[in-house]
């Protein structure tokens with residue numbers, strides 16, 4: 267099966283966990299897009315009553331067009347379940363997210379959720395994190411200095427460019443993304459602590475001890491993994 271078909275498979279499978287009356291965090295990315303489409307169909311055809319809390323302008327636009335009722339994270343009491351994609355998931359269920367530059371809102375929504383589910387095709391399952399460049403969201407002011415500090419530490423940083431390649435990408439919060447090309451992250455907790463203490467860093471894409479369930483798209487069907495937390 268092609269990667270897109272695996273993404274569709276898990277996107278459509280994941281909405282089975284959504285029940286009437288839930289407040290649901292809606293992640294960002296191409297896999298989540300299939301999930302939101304499937305959720306929109308359930309809202310329309312079954313009259314499923316849910317409230318969505320989105321993690322990006324792109325997901326909010328898609329959900330609005332499908333008639334999914336939305337609220338801000340600040341306007342809900344709690345989020346029952348967040349369904350999101352991921353860029354890498356290690357054998358011990360730690361993750362890298364932010365390939366779609368939505369890591370800040372994704373982490374805020376995940377942190378305020380009772381349960382977090384990640385939906386991925388099998389290429390995202392890895393032994394150790396780090397082959398995927400680690401996104402770090404930084405405030406534009408002073409970002410060159412943060413970049414230089416990352417260079418001195420040997421983190422091989424690159425500023426993420428906009429889709430047309432002519433300017434730096436701006437996140438939904440109008441920040442920049444610096445991607446760290448680390449190769450392998452052997453101590454994710456230590457790195458997460460270090461990055462969040464760096465002045466000018468808003469958030470990083472290490473999502474540690476956050477996911478409860480992973481739905482992996484395999485050629486012979488979706489596989490559900492429990493992170494036991």
Ligand SMILES: O=C(CO)[C@H](O)[C@H](O)COP(=O)(O)O
Pocket residue numbers: 293294295296297298350351352353362363364365366367368369372
């Ligand atoms: O973290 C994300 C966006 O910030 C995405 O969930 C992640 O990049 C996976 O995206 P895709 O489903 O398109 O592969």
